[in-house]
Amino acid sequence: MIEFKNVTKTFKNTAVLKNINLTINDGEFLILIGPSGCGKTTSLKMINKLITPSSGNILINGEDIMKKNTIELRRNIGYVIQQTGLFPHMTIGENIELVPFLNKWTFEERRKKSKELLDLVGLEPDKYIDRFPDELSGGQQQRVGVARALAVNPDIILMDEPFSALDPITRNTLQEEVFKLQQDLKKTIVFVTHDMDEAIKLGDRICIMKDGDIVQFDTPEQILRNPQKGFVEGFIGANRLWNQPEFIKAEDIMIKSPITSSPNRTVLQAIGIMQSSKVDSLLIVDNDNKLQGIVTSKDIRENMINPSLKIGSIMSKELIYVYNDESICLVLKKMNNHGVGYIPVVDKFGVLKGLVTKSSLITLFEEKLF
Ligand SMILES: Nc1ncnc2c1ncn2[C@@H]1O[C@H](COP(=O)(O)OP(=O)(O)O)[C@@H](O)[C@H]1O
Ligand SMILES: [Mg+2]
Incomplete structure (x- = not known):
C-alpha cells in the first residue's frame, strides 16, 4: 500500500502539490491524470524519492519512505518513462540487466532473467538481446523499458506517460500487454497519462488532478457516470460515457x-x-x-x-x-x-x-x- 498523507510540494514559493491525500492499494492499477503541469510527474517521483515532499509523508506498507534506505526502496520500484531512458551505447540485454548487474548477479543469472523478460514483453530474446536501442522501433524500445522495470521483480511500478510518444496502434498493443502483465503479475502500478481513453482502459481507479489538487478519485465507471461538475466533465468530454457502452446500464x-x-x-x-x-x-x-x-x-x-x-x-x-x-x-x-x-x-x-x-x-x- 502506498499512502500520501497531507503531501505538499512547493518550488520557489509556488505550490505545485497542495495537501495531497491518496491511498493506492496493493495490486492496484492506479492512474494519475490531468492537464500538463498539474503535478502528476512530481507525485510519481515522490514515490521513489526522486523528489521529496515540502511537507507531509509518503508511506509504503505503513513505513515512511524518508526513513527507508533509498537504494533499497528503489530496488522494489520499477520506473518507466516516456523517453525510454535506455542507454544508447548499451545493448538491450545490458540495459535490462543493469540493475541486476549493480546488484552483483552473475552473467548467467542476468542473461537468464533478461531473456525471460524479453519473452514476457513480446520480443524474441535471441533476436533482440544484442541489439542497440536505436535498432529498435519506438514501441519495441518501450517494451524494453517495461522489461527493464521488471528486472528486479519489484512490487511497485511507476510509469510516466510511457506510451504517449507511440503511434496509436502500437500504443493500443502495449496498453493491452501492460494490462495483461498486471493481471498476471499483480504489481501495484502507478501510471501517469493525460489520455482519458488510456486511463479508462487501464485503471482500476483514476485520480484526476488539477493545479496540484485531486479533483476526483474513483473507478473509471463512477467517473464516467458521475463526473464532477465543471472541470472533470469538461476534461473527459460530455458524452464520454456513451463511448464506453459497457458502462451504460x-x-x-x-x-x-x-x-x-x-x-x-x-x-x-x-x-x-x-x-x-x-x-x-x-x-x-x-x-x-x-x-x-x-x-x-x-x-x-x-x-x-x-x-x-x-x-x-x-x-x-x-x-x-x-x-x-x-x-x-x-x-x-x-x-x-x-x-x-x-x-x-x-x-x-x-x-x-x-x-x-x-x-x-x-x-x-x-x-x-x-
Ligand atoms: N524542479 C522544478 N522546479 C520548479 N518547478 C517545477 C519543477 N519541477 C516541476 N515544476 C513545476 O511543477 C508543476 C508540476 O509539474 P509536473 O509534476 O511535472 O506536472 P505534470 O507531470 O502533471 O505535467 C509545473 O508547473 C512545473 O512547472
Ligand atoms: Mg509529467
Missing part, C-alpha cells in the same frame, strides 16, 4: 414508467388500456410491482371472444428480461437473440423498473451519439 436507457396492468384485469379492460396508452403489450405486475408476465395485442385478439377473462390467465410467463445494472451490450444481445423489440428491466428482487424498446434506443442513440 439498462437503467440508464430504459423508459421509467412502462404501461403495466394487474393480472386481475379483464381482456376488455386490457384493450382499453392498450388503446388509450397506444401500446401493443402490457407488462403484468403484482401488488408489489413484481413482474409476472406479459400480454400482447396478439394474446388479446386470440381471446376477444371471452372479454371478461382475466388477463392473468392468458399472459405469457416465459419472460425475457434484463436486470437494471446489466450493460446495454447485454440488453442488445438479448433483444437480438430472442428477436424481441422490447425488454422489461427488473431489479434483483424481480420488481419491474422499466422497459427498453427499440424505438427508445434509437431516439437515445440519435441524441447522444450523432
Whole structure:
C-alpha cells in the first residue's frame, strides 16, 4: 500500500502539490491524470524519492519512505518513462540487466532473467538481446523499458506517460500487454497519462488532478457516470460515457414508467388500456410491482371472444428480461437473440423498473451519439 498523507510540494514559493491525500492499494492499477503541469510527474517521483515532499509523508506498507534506505526502496520500484531512458551505447540485454548487474548477479543469472523478460514483453530474446536501442522501433524500445522495470521483480511500478510518444496502434498493443502483465503479475502500478481513453482502459481507479489538487478519485465507471461538475466533465468530454457502452446500464436507457396492468384485469379492460396508452403489450405486475408476465395485442385478439377473462390467465410467463445494472451490450444481445423489440428491466428482487424498446434506443442513440 502506498499512502500520501497531507503531501505538499512547493518550488520557489509556488505550490505545485497542495495537501495531497491518496491511498493506492496493493495490486492496484492506479492512474494519475490531468492537464500538463498539474503535478502528476512530481507525485510519481515522490514515490521513489526522486523528489521529496515540502511537507507531509509518503508511506509504503505503513513505513515512511524518508526513513527507508533509498537504494533499497528503489530496488522494489520499477520506473518507466516516456523517453525510454535506455542507454544508447548499451545493448538491450545490458540495459535490462543493469540493475541486476549493480546488484552483483552473475552473467548467467542476468542473461537468464533478461531473456525471460524479453519473452514476457513480446520480443524474441535471441533476436533482440544484442541489439542497440536505436535498432529498435519506438514501441519495441518501450517494451524494453517495461522489461527493464521488471528486472528486479519489484512490487511497485511507476510509469510516466510511457506510451504517449507511440503511434496509436502500437500504443493500443502495449496498453493491452501492460494490462495483461498486471493481471498476471499483480504489481501495484502507478501510471501517469493525460489520455482519458488510456486511463479508462487501464485503471482500476483514476485520480484526476488539477493545479496540484485531486479533483476526483474513483473507478473509471463512477467517473464516467458521475463526473464532477465543471472541470472533470469538461476534461473527459460530455458524452464520454456513451463511448464506453459497457458502462451504460439498462437503467440508464430504459423508459421509467412502462404501461403495466394487474393480472386481475379483464381482456376488455386490457384493450382499453392498450388503446388509450397506444401500446401493443402490457407488462403484468403484482401488488408489489413484481413482474409476472406479459400480454400482447396478439394474446388479446386470440381471446376477444371471452372479454371478461382475466388477463392473468392468458399472459405469457416465459419472460425475457434484463436486470437494471446489466450493460446495454447485454440488453442488445438479448433483444437480438430472442428477436424481441422490447425488454422489461427488473431489479434483483424481480420488481419491474422499466422497459427498453427499440424505438427508445434509437431516439437515445440519435441524441447522444450523432
Ligand atoms: N524542479 C522544478 N522546479 C520548479 N518547478 C517545477 C519543477 N519541477 C516541476 N515544476 C513545476 O511543477 C508543476 C508540476 O509539474 P509536473 O509534476 O511535472 O506536472 P505534470 O507531470 O502533471 O505535467 C509545473 O508547473 C512545473 O512547472
Ligand atoms: Mg509529467
